[in-house]
Amino acid sequence: MSMKKEKPLILLSNDDGVNAKGLNELIRALRGLGEIIVMAPDGPRSGASGSITSEHPVRYYKVREEEDLTVYKCSGTPVDCVKLALHAVVPHRPDVVIGGINHGDNSAVNVHYSGTMGVVIEGCLKGIPSIGYSLCNHLADADFSALLPYIRRITEEVLEHGLPAGICLNVNFPDVAEFKGVRICRQTNGTWEKEWKVCTHPRGGEYYWLTGQFVNHEPEAVDSDHWALNHGYVAITPTQIDVTAYSIIKDLKNWKLDV
Amino acid sequence: MSMKKEKPLILLSNDDGVNAKGLNELIRALRGLGEIIVMAPDGPRSGASGSITSEHPVRYYKVREEEDLTVYKCSGTPVDCVKLALHAVVPHRPDVVIGGINHGDNSAVNVHYSGTMGVVIEGCLKGIPSIGYSLCNHLADADFSALLPYIRRITEEVLEHGLPAGICLNVNFPDVAEFKGVRICRQTNGTWEKEWKVCTHPRGGEYYWLTGQFVNHEPEAVDSDHWALNHGYVAITPTQIDVTAYSIIKDLKNWKLDV
Structure with a gap:
């Protein structure tokens, strides 16, 4: 599984946009580890999930170029950025x-x-070892400095070991000055509640801002990613692209589904 | 698990928008089964994935009301539609x-x-049994008539049995006049390739349309959803919201991740 080479090629993107501090801190964490190419959205795309642009065409532009670093911005979604970078700019x-x-x-x-x-x-869908890094602080000027050595370490390990096909890493950092260590976790079960703030439009009618509170359904689960974050640990949740619910297949075969 | 009541409440949405034929055919398939509420995007949102609207507020409007049917349109994403319907319009x-x-x-x-x-x-994240229905034909005037009795049957079975927490159904129909039956499947492993069509802008520069060809990595896998569709069967792929890759947790615990 090793993908080690003389100079690894590292493709970066995000959903906060090309100017976000988090992206520039990520570049800082990884400088020297290989050749870095960035293709990031030209503005914020928070909550974009796996969305792709189908109703409009997409464009990209070079923003800056230094030794072992080239930064592009793209008019599309985060997923568009990865697809377009792989098609159009990577050597x-x-x-x-x-x-x-x-x-x-x-x-x-x-x-x-x-x-x-x-x-x-x-x-991951393109067969490339892939990692997401997130800090539990949404402020534009959040302090990422404690994360950088961990990000470098985890990235080095992925470059060294690779990852199995169809599996990627979701790495979350608690918003604390010093981490207690790293834990390998599973996805916490919980629900968003109180999701809408209602406002009245000056010309009448209501509009809604998406907000909300996350309710953890299993706060005591020591193997869950929220437990790790709430206790000061870096949480690595390995994530798979096969979302089949194998556990229910046998039961479903007994349903009366023919017409 | 039974959710059976005198008159079930059925919430519909889609990503092709409130005027799409497929949504109206879905209403036709389900009329009489319960009270139907529709909250659908006010235009096409193909490829919206699980995206949510965070940079703008969202609004909704009532479009029409009949006995046991109320239709709303919403300015947000498909996920926004579900969140807003649950907050603002369902009884x-x-x-x-x-x-x-x-x-x-x-x-x-x-x-x-x-x-x-x-x-x-x-x-599913909201704890409600949930089903997606899709036809392997993207044309605006596609013929959905063969699907309707199957959609009614599958929906009746879900209303009767419920679904386990964290599991929903992804139901796909092949584009054929008559189905050979229903198969319970797993998600097919494959990749999108040749994803971009490049065009030249009248004032210079290139723009890119997302397109592509799906390459099935396991065309002979008889338990996969693509095999079922390619052989004329309705494919039901149970899908789970826990995307943890449990298989790799033990290995990752041996990585050198502390700094």
Whole structure:
């Protein structure tokens, strides 16, 4: 499974856009590890999930170029960025695809809404070892400095070992100054509640802002990613692209489904 | 697990928009089975995946009202539609959330891009039995008539049996006049290739349309959803919201991840 080469090719994207601090901190964490190519959205795409652009065409532009670093911005979604980078700008197949560093938590069920994990799942679907990095702090000026050595270490391990086909990593960092260590976790079971803030339009009628509170259904589960984050650990949740619910196949075969 | 009541409450959405033929055919398939509420996007949202709207507020409007049918349109994504319907318009918790009928195939890895399955996964995350229906024909005037009795039957079975927590159904129909039967399947392993059509802008520069060819990595796998569709069967792929890759947790614990 080793993908080790003289100089690894590292493809980065995110969902907070090309100007986000998290992306630039990710570049800082990885400089020197290989050749870095960035294809990031030209503005914020938080909550983009695995969305793709089908109704409009997509464009991209070079933003800057330094030794072993080329940055592009793209008019599409985070997934579009990965697809377009692989088609149009990489000199050869990347050794790793990385999403982040996200300004905000992508643990638990948030994986289903996350544009950062959209990047990562797309890299994984293309057969490339892929990692998402997120910090549980959504502020634009969040402090990412404690994350950088961990990000470098985890990325080095992925470059060294590779990842099995169809499996990627969702790495979340608690918003603390010092981490207690790293835990390998499973996705926490929970639900978003109180999701809408209602406002009244100046010309009448109501509009709704998506917000909400995450309710953890298993706060005591020590193997869950939320437990790790709540206790000061870096949470690595390995994530798979096969979403088949194998456990129910046998039961479903007994349903009366023919007409 | 039974959710049976006197008159089930059925919440519908889709990603092709409130005016799509597939949605109206879905209503036709389900009329008489219960009270139907539709909250659908006000235009096409193909490829919306599980995306949510975070940068703008969202609005909704009533479109029409008949006995046991109320239709709303919403400015947001398919997932927004489900979240907003549950918050703002349903008289009580729905018995089932249904996405579709999608104009196009949502089998195999397409589940990761699908706005239809965004609807379904959101219903499932909210603890409601949820089903996605898709036809392997993306044309606006596709013929859905052969699907209707199957959709009614499958929906009745879900209303009767419920579904386990965290599991929903992804139902795809082949584009044939008559189905050979129903198969319970797993997600096919494959990749999208040749994904971009490049065009030149009248004022110079290139733009890119997302397109592509799906390459099935296991065309002979008789338990896969693509095999079923390619052989004329209705493919039901049970789908889960826990995407943890449990198989790799033990190996990852041996990685050198501390710094």
